[in-house]
Structures are given as structure tokens and as C-alpha cells.
Amino acid sequence: MAISIGGRLPEATFATMGAKGPETVSLADRLKGRKVVVFGLPGAYTGPCSTVHIPSFIRTAEAFRKKGVEEIICIAVNDPFVLKAWGESTGATAAGISFFGDADASFTKALGMEFTAPHLGLVNRSNRYAVVVEDGVITAANIDKPGECNISTGESLLATL
Amino acid sequence: MIAVNDRLPEATLIRIGPEGPEEVSLLSKLKGRKVILFAVPGAFTPTCDSAHMPSFVRTADTFRKKGVDEIICISVNDAHVMRYWGETTGAKAAGITLLADADGAFTRALGLSFSNPKAGMFDRSRRYAMVVDDGVVKAFDLDELGQCQISTGEALLSRV
Numbered sequence: 001m002a003i004s005i006g007g008r009l010p011e012a013t014f015a016t017m018g019a020k021g022p023e024t025v026s027l028a029d030r031l032k033g034r035k036v037v038v039f040g041l042p043g044a045y046t047g048p049c050s051t052v053h054i055p056s057f058i059r060t061a062e063a064f065r066k067k068g069v070e071e072i073i074c075i076a077v078n079d080p081f082v083l084k085a086w087g088e089s090t091g092a093t094a095a096g097i098s099f100f101g102d103a104d105a106s107f108t109k110a111l112g113m114e115f116t117a118p119h120l121g122l123v124n125r126s127n128r129y130a131v132v133v134e135d136g137v138i139t140a141a142n143i144d145k146p147g148e149c150n151i152s153t154g155e156s157l158l159a160t161l
Numbered sequence: 162m163i164a165v166n167d168r169l170p171e172a173t174l175i176r177i178g179p180e181g182p183e184e185v186s187l188l189s190k191l192k193g194r195k196v197i198l199f200a201v202p203g204a205f206t207p208t209c210d211s212a213h214m215p216s217f218v219r220t221a222d223t224f225r226k227k228g229v230d231e232i233i234c235i236s237v238n239d240a241h242v243m244r245y246w247g248e249t250t251g252a253k254a255a256g257i258t259l260l261a262d263a264d265g266a267f268t269r270a271l272g273l274s275f276s277n278p279k280a281g282m283f284d285r286s287r288r289y290a291m292v293v294d295d296g297v298v299k300a301f302d303l304d305e306l307g308q309c310q311i312s313t314g315e316a317l318l319s320r321v
Contacts, residue, residue, distance in 0.1 A: 015281025022280040045241040047181075079281040082242050085205040089245075103281030120182040121175035121239045121263030 002112050003129055003141050009038065010110035014075070014100035017084040025100060027107070030071060031136045037064055037072045039130035039152060040113060042122060044078045044086035048149045053128065058095040060154030065096075067161045069132070073098045077105045077114075077125045102126070115146055128152040132161065162272035167298050169198075172267035174260035175240040182240050185260055187267070191296040194230040197321075199290035199312060200268070202275075203282060204238045204246035212309045213288060214246075218255040220314035225256075227321045229292075233258045237265045237274075237285045262286065275306060290317045 003009075012027045030036060039057065041049045054074070061072055074092065076083060080101045087093035105124035108114045113127045128144040130152040140160040142151040150156070163169070172187040190196060199217060201209040214234065221232055234252065236243060240261040247253040265284040268274050273287045290312040292300040300320040302311040310316065 015279070024279065043239055043241060045245045046239075047241075078242070079203055079206075081203055081205040081207075081281075082238065085245075085249075101281045104278070104283050118264065119175075119184060121261050123264045 005138055005141055007138050008136050012107035015080040015103050016100050017080040022080045031133050033135055034070045035068050036133045037069050040075045040126040041128050042125045043076055044082050052149050054090045054092050056154035058092055060158050061095045063158055073100055075100045075102050077102050077108055079103050130157040165298050165301050168296050170270045175263050176260055177240045177244040191293055193295055195228055196293045197224055197229050197232040198293050200235045200286040202285045204236055204242045208309045214250045214252055216314035217257055218251050220318055221255045233260055235260050235262050237262050237268055239263050288312050292321055
């Protein structure tokens with residue numbers, strides 16, 4: 001299932017960190033009747049993800065909310081423990097960004113966004129994308145080429161709204 | 162499952178070097194040396210963070226005084242995550258080497274993988290600690306799932 005405007009994201013459940021530990025969340029539940037930004041990246045603590053991609057959504061989080069976006073969700077093939085620590089250390093959690101762990105990469109594979117770079121120790125990770133989803137339907141989509149972080153940034157996606 | 166007197170299999174592990182991620186041959190680390198190897202289910206998970214890693218940070222100097230050449234922590238995480246975890250826990254400052262078994266191949270080869278899908282953990286490593294002399298396992302302490310008792314630094318010290 002490729003990402004396309006007018007299409008839908010694959011049905012998926014994710015691991016996220018709740019008050020009492022890891023919890024399972026359904027993506028469909030979070031998308032239903034809401035306007036949501038979803039962006040995917042290769043991994044917590046990797047270079048451009050920490051220095052460019054996440055900061056771009058921290059900077060733009062307020063502007064997205066002013067445009068009616070109810071939630072900004074970052075998806076990565078990491079576990080919820082790592083994502084929690086990363087969300088806190090980058091300031092993304094404080095900026096109200098949610099982190100969903102696609103721990104077994106099933107969502108990323110269903111989306112056709114996975115890549116593997118064994119010599120970097122990255123297995124079934126996600127290429128970069130950012131989408132706006134309204135009531136489950138993709139209304140804007142910016143997909144970066146593998147290895148790049150250009151059009152999937154917060155500023156680039158904001159410009160589509 | 163791996164056992165005392167077994168020779169550890171070769172494995173390619175990953176760490177972050179000056180130029181970024183680099184591959185490390187486990188056997189090159191073990192050959193002719195006395196090494197402590199311990200493994201955790203995951204960086205930034207509560208018990209690993211608050212109990213297991215600190216136990217080796219506390220005992221690292223004592224292990225070295227007993228002739229241990231290197232203390233290596235292995236986890237099925239990527240090397241980026243391991244690097245930051247090593248910094249936030251003080252493990253790097255204590256001289257502990259963190260190596261990523263990114264695809265879980267080493268952990269599976271040892272027969273020590275487990276999954277807990279609810280917690281988003283797949284093919285992770287059970288908690289263990291071993292003394293390895295010239296590539297041969299001389300002591301091996303494997304904790305029960307969910308526990309962190311016999312694989313701590315203090316517990317392993319008595320075995321060196």
C-alpha cells in the first residue's frame with residue numbers, strides 16, 4: 001500500500017508509553033473524525049532524526065494546531081521505552097508530539113516505506129514521510145527519498161495546509 | 162542454549178565510531194582476553210536502566226583489578242540508541258563497551274531471544290552475564306524472565 005492522497009493508512013496497532021508502562025494503541029481510533037499529522041523516520045537517536053526532523057515538528061507544532069490539527073504523531077521502528085526517552089530528551093514530548101512504536105515494523109512494511117542497512121545496524125526501518133490525515137483519509141503527503149530529510153519536515157508539510 | 166565451556170560464536174556487532182556506525186567482530190574482542198559479557202532486554206527499559214547497568218558501572222573497576230580486560234554490554238537495539246544510553250547511564254564514563262546486536266542474530270545464535278509484543282519488544286535478549294576467557298564461556302548466569310538478580314555485576318564478581 002503506497003502512500004497516496006485520497007488513500008488511507010494501513011490498519012495498525014502500536015506500542016506507546018502510558019502512565020503505567022507500555023500500552024497498545026489503534027491508529028484507526030486516533031484518526032477517526034480527527035485531523036492528524038503523521039510522520040515517520042528511521043529511528044530515535046539517529047543523526048538527522050534528532051537534529052533536523054524532530055526539531056522541525058517541534059517548531060511547527062503550534063502552527064499545525066492553529067490550522068486545526070488535533071494530534072501530531074511520530075512513528076518509528078523503535079520500542080516505546082526508547083521513544084519515551086527520545087521524546088523527552090529532544091523536547092518533542094513537551095511540544096505535545098505523540099510517539100508510536102512500530103516495534104515489529106509491520107505498519108512500515110505495509111506502507112512500503114521500510115529499508116534495511118545492515119552495516120549501519122538498521123533493520124526494517126522507515127524512510128521519511130509526513131502526511132496529513134483527515135478522518136482517516138490522506139489529504140497531503142510529502143515523502144522523502146531514502147536518506148534525505150527535505151520535504152517531510154514540519155515546515156514543508158505545514159506549507160501544504 | 163549456550164552453556165559453560167562452550168565457545169561463543171562469531172558475531173558482527175555495531176557501535177558508533179568517530180565516522181559513524183561501524184562493525185565490530187566479537188571474536189576480535191575475545192581472542193586472548195578475559196571479557197565480561199552481559200546482555201539486557203533493552204536500552205532505556207526500567208530495570209536495565211535502574212538496576213542492571215548501574216550494577217556494572219559500580220563494579221567495573223573491581224572487575225579490572227581482577228584481570229578483566231573489557232566489560233561488554235550487548236542489547237538488541239541499534240548503535241545510536243546504545244550510544245546515548247551509554248552516556249545517560251554513565252556506562253561509557255565507567256569504561257563499559259556497548260555493542261548493538263541490531264538484527265538479533267547473535268542473541269538468537271545463543272538461544273537467548275524472547276519477545277513481549279505488548280511491550281513492543283521483539284527478539285530481544287534475555288538478561289544474562291558471563292565470564293569469557295579467550296572466547297570460551299567460563300561462567301554463565303541467566304536470569305529468569307522479568308528478573309534482574311543473578312546477572313548483576315555484584316553477583317558475577319564472585320565468579321571471577
